[in-house]
Amino acid sequence: MIANGARIPIEGVGNLKLFEKNSPAFYLPQFTSNLISVKKATIDLDCQVVFRPNEVEFQDLKTGRVIGRGDSRNQLYHLQTAKNSNPIDSICLSSTAD
Template identity: 35%
Template sequence: MTRSNKSLFNYTTCPSKGSARIADGSLTFVSGTGSVVCTPNLTLSPVLHVLKFSINLLYVSTITKALNYKLEFFPDHCVFQDLQTGKTIGSGRLCDGLYLLDRSPNMFQALFGDNKDVNWEII
């Protein structure tokens, strides 16, 4: 989910007045959907365009499926590992109920290639 549609391609508005639940439990309007090209080999889709969000959010399932990673959750942090090699790729820390992605070079390279202008968190 993203607040800005500037990084989305194949953008389509949501005429059906779709909604997304936000952290306080309320529903907010989904303006549209599109795709984000992270690297030549990784496109995330569908990505919801939600104006009320202040940060960009990635679903755990998006990362685990797209990159063939596993994710382990602990009371105060999480760890991403490559399923084939077992190598730790990245981690996150718990902050106000969300696991915030550490700015690990390996994790961001896997997700976003050389694009340094990204700011995504994990839910």
């Protein structure tokens, strides 16, 4: 069942390579778009997801490295394809005023 309550038949189950990691996936040929469950992705990929107004990042929980990205277009987040989403080191800078 999808978010609007409609029932879409699952016609197969397979594996998807998402950000160079394997994740189980359902095959729904009636769907016109590829969608992911953020909750399932965080479990399967052992990552956290950071949403910003114009982008999204998937970060490995153990290393903090960015393992995948996407941008915002037409009110949806579009993930970059695997060939374009090389892992990038995250850097966090902070400062304090005395």
